[in-house]
Amino acid sequence: MKRFLLFLPLLIAIVVGIVLFAGIGKDPTKLESALVGKPVPAFSLRDLHNPDTMLDQSLFQGQVSLLNVWGTWCPACKDEHDDLMWLAEEKGVNIIGLNYKDNREDALVWLDRLGDPYRKTIYDPRGTLGFDLGVYGAPETFVIDAGGVVRYRHVGVVNETVWEQTLLPVINDVRGNG
């Protein structure tokens, strides 16, 4: 019994070490969305290209889509734009844009210059839908299933690696279940 007690500090150190080691490498700035498993919040916002057209959550019905939150004020959004173009053109991914806290003129110039990977772009100048989605920093990309339910949220830039290792498996999984 006494012998065992001598090893107690070592045991505690090992347990604490394992617990702390498990935390290394996790990026604490990437939070899981509170909306996973819930439908896209109800909204009614204008189309970026056609101010007279109103868009709402029915936009996400019928097929799996990526919802990409972006703004011209966001440098990382520029970094991922080429990859979004590649996804839309080469992979045929259905991407919906959410132009977040931006202004229409700048956004249209941006899409004109860099190309437009979005099937539709929701114009959200005051960030209301962004807030309901729990967006805390652009760019963010949501995977939304054909029933309009949020399945995954990726915070940060989308590139080939993220697509192949993170988003594509989620989409395949969603398609398999749906």
Added chain:
Amino acid sequence: MVRIVCLVLALLLPAFAAADVADVYEFSDRAEEQRYQNLIAELRCPKCQNQNIADSNAPISKDMRDVVYRMMNDGASNEEIVESLVGRFGEFVRYKPEFDSRTFLLWATPAIAVFGGLLVVAGVVIRSRRSGPESPALSAEEKARVDKMLADQDRSS
């Protein structure tokens, strides 16, 4: 005179510092303002993760303060306000997480540590009582060995 000026400037300094993040919100009375301050002090900014939304200058914190204020004006209770933000941004935004099966260890660890410490102290006390003066730490034989070892060491040094 110089001292007085310095004192006045020093007193003004925190006022300027605090004015940095303060938004212009109107409250009907002090109690409401205090309630607002308490709420934004215990909500965490999802962007700048180690600040509450009261301290943070991030745009998202500003939005969250706006929503807290608007919901208060609409007559929402504290729980409703916090729940609505948790529903959007996740449990993460609570600085005081709910007590449930996942947060059990978080809340109970201090009590467990104190209890464990008390057990250790009690064990030590009981043991020292039991092995009182009638059973000394060393037997006569051991005592003799120790004395011899010490004597040897003294001689060699």
